[in-house]
Amino acid sequence: HPQTRIVFLTVHEDDETVFSAFETGAVDYVLKTSSSEAIIQSIRSAHAGNVQVRPEFAYKIKNEFSRIRRNQESLMNATLILSQMTPSELAILDLLLKDYKITEIVTERQVELSTIKSQINVILKKFNKKRTKEVTNMLRELNVTPFIQKARGGR
Numbered sequence: 001h002p003q004t005r006i007v008f009l010t011v012h013e014d015d016e017t018v019f020s021a022f023e024t025g026a027v028d029y030v031l032k033t034s035s036s037e038a039i040i041q042s043i044r045s046a047h048a049g050n051v052q053v054r055p056e057f058a059y060k061i062k063n064e065f066s067r068i069r070r071n072q073e074s075l076m077n078a079t080l081i082l083s084q085m086t087p088s089e090l091a092i093l094d095l096l097l098k099d100y101k102i103t104e105i106v107t108e109r110q111v112e113l114s115t116i117k118s119q120i121n122v123i124l125k126k127f128n129k130k131r132t133k134e135v136t137n138m139l140r141e142l143n144v145t146p147f148i149q150k151a152r153g154g155r
Helices: 015-023 036-048 055-083 087-097 102-109 113-127 132-141 145-151
Strands: 006-010 026-031
Touching: 006 015, 006 036, 015 026, 015 055, 026 036, 055 113, 055 132, 055 145, 087 102, 087 113, 087 132, 087 145, 102 113, 113 132, 132 145
Parallel strands: 006 026
Antiparallel strands: none
16 A cells, blocks of 8 residues: 555654654654654654655654765775785685684684784775774675685684
């Protein structure tokens, strides 16, 4: 029934719940702490086809769109960098994303500490970052870890 208009009436106002509501087709999002007049007005507006996003939720949505736009640019840049990395660099990056310490990476890769440090420095330069935590946080936020694992053959 595409003509059905959904008004979410809830106590939750966290970003994820708000975004999920609008993503599933809500025309309004009302907190249960709102006055009964505001709730009734929301239902009447939805019935009449008047879609109005409340300012507090419009602000959240606007910020989310800005974050998505920034992430799109970062994702394209990260994808380009990842596509140009060597298998060894991808393997090290995968281990860093699994929270391995440098000494654990040395053991896992069976190479010298200086080799791992050198490869990590190359990775940092490619991403233009100073610390591995910056790289791993960015890649986690962009949700590219499955792609790194796939590029490594699912290991």
